[in-house]
Amino acid sequence: MSAITENLIRSNWAAVEVQALFDLPFNDLMFKAQTVHRQFFDPNTVQISQLLSIKTGACPEDCKYCPQSTRYDTGLKVEPLMEVDHVIEEARAAKQSGATRFCMGAAWRSPKKKDMPYVVAMVEGVKSLGLETCMTLGMLTEGQSQELAAAGLDYYNHNLDTSPEYYEDIITTRTYGDRLTTLENVRSAGMKVCSGGIVGMGEELKDRVGLLMQLANLPVHPESVPINMLVKVDGTPLDNVDDLEPFDFIRTIAVARILMPKSHVRLSAGREEMNEQMQAMTFLAGANSIFYGEKLLTTPNPSANKDMELFAKLGIKPEGYAQTHRPEDEAAMLVDKIQQQENDAVFYNAAS
Numbered sequence: 198m199s200a201i202t203e204n205l206i207r208s209n210w211a212a213v214e215v216q217a218l219f220d221l222p223f224n225d226l227m228f229k230a231q232t233v234h235r236q237f238f239d240p241n242t243v244q245i246s247q248l249l250s251i252k253t254g255a256c257p258e259d260c261k262y263c264p265q266s267t268r269y270d271t272g273l274k275v276e277p278l279m280e281v282d283h284v285i286e287e288a289r290a291a292k293q294s295g296a297t298r299f300c301m302g303a304a305w306r307s308p309k310k311k312d313m314p315y316v317v318a319m320v321e322g323v324k325s326l327g328l329e330t331c332m333t334l335g336m337l338t339e340g341q342s343q344e345l346a347a348a349g350l351d352y353y354n355h356n357l358d359t360s361p362e363y364y365e366d367i368i369t370t371r372t373y374g375d376r377l378t379t380l381e382n383v384r385s386a387g388m389k390v391c392s393g394g395i396v397g398m399g400e401e402l403k404d405r406v407g408l409l410m411q412l413a414n415l416p417v418h419p420e421s422v423p424i425n426m427l428v429k430v431d432g433t434p435l436d437n438v439d440d441l442e443p444f445d446f447i448r449t450i451a452v453a454r455i456l457m458p459k460s461h462v463r464l465s466a467g468r469e470e471m472n473e474q475m476q477a478m479t480f481l482a483g484a485n486s487i488f489y490g491e492k493l494l495t496t497p498n499p500s501a502n503k504d505m506e507l508f509a510k511l512g513i514k515p516e517g518y519a520q521t522h523r524p525e526d527e528a529a530m531l532v533d534k535i536q537q538q539e540n541d542a543v544f545y546n547a548a549s
Contacts, residue, residue, distance in 0.1 A: 230451035252303035271432035342386035354391035360407025397427035397441035413456035426467025454483025
C-alpha cells in the first residue's frame with residue numbers, strides 16, 4: 198500500500214469534515230467516493246453474504262424499528278433456537294448459491310450460558326464448509342467473545358444503529374456505551390468487526406454524520422459496514438415514519454466509503470424497496486457487499502436470481518468469482534446460475 202493510499206485511513210474525523218462531504222455536489226461526492234473505492238477494491242466485484250435467523254422473535258429490547266421485539270405486535274411467529282444440523286444445511290445451500298460468508302442472527306439481548314455450546318457448534322460446522330462465518334447475538338462479554346473467537350468466528354455484527362444523540366429516541370433498553378463495549382470485546386478477542394447503522398428512522402442529517410463519524414473514529418475501522426435503509430413494519434413505532442430521500446441514502450453510502458476506505462460497505466436492509474437504478478448508484482458510490490436471499494432475518498430482500506440478473510447487467514462479479522474465463526463463458530455461467538436458483542428452494546424463511 199502506497200503512502201498516499203495509507204494516508205486515507207484515518208480515525209480522527211471531525212463532524213465539520215464529515216458534514217462537508219455530505220454537502221458536496223452529488224457528482225463531486227460520487228467521483229470522490231469512486232476514486233477512493235478504486236484504490237482499495239476491484240470496482241466490479243461485490244462480496245455476497247447470506248443471513249439466517251437462527252432464533253426468531255421474543256427479544257426483550259425496545260428497538261423501535263424491530264419486529265422481533267416482544268413489546269410490539271407485528272404478527273411475527275416466534276421460533277426457538279434452530280438445531281445445529283439445520284443451520285449447517287442452510288449454510289451448505291448458501292455456499293452452493295454463491296455466498297462466501299454465512300451470517301447467523303439470534304434475537305437475544307445477549308446469549309445465555311446454556312446457548313453458547315450450540316452457537317459454538319454452529320460456527321465450527323459452518324466454518325468446516327469453507328465459508329466465512331459471522332454472528333449477531335446481541336451484547337457479548339469478554340468471555341463470550343473469546344469463546345466465539347476460539348471456535349473460529351470470523352466476524353461479529355453489532356450495529357451502532359444511529360448517532361449517540363439520536364440513540365435514546367430509538368432504543369432505551371441498552372446504552373450506546375453498551376454497544377461500544379461489545380465492539381471492544383469483539384476486537385480484543387481477535388475477531389473482525391461488522392458494524393453499521395440504519396438510516397430513514399426519522400433522524401436528521403446531523404445524525405447520519407454522527408453515526409458515520411463514530412464508526413470511522415473507532416481505533417480500527419469495522420471490516421464490514423452495513424448501511425441499512427429502514428424497513429417499516431406494521432406494529433413497530435416507526436411504521437409511519439417519512440421515507441428517506443433516495444439520494445440521501447446514496448450520499449450516506451458514498452460518505453461511508455470515503456471515511457472507511459478499506460471496509461466492505463454493505464448495501465443491507467431495504468433493497469427490496471430500491472429499483473435497479475438506485476442499487477447501481479450505490480455500487481458506484483462504493484457499496485461492495487450485499488446480503489443474498491429472500492429474507493434478512495424477518496424482512497423481505499430481493500431474490501437471488503434478481504441479484505444475479507442485475508450483476509449481469511452491470512458487469513459485476515461476486516467477490517471470489519473465478520475471473521480466468523472468457524467474457525462469453527462468464528455470461529453463460531451467470532445464466533446457468535440464475536436458472537439453477539430459479540429451480541432450487543434453498544432459502545429459509547425465518548417468518549414462516
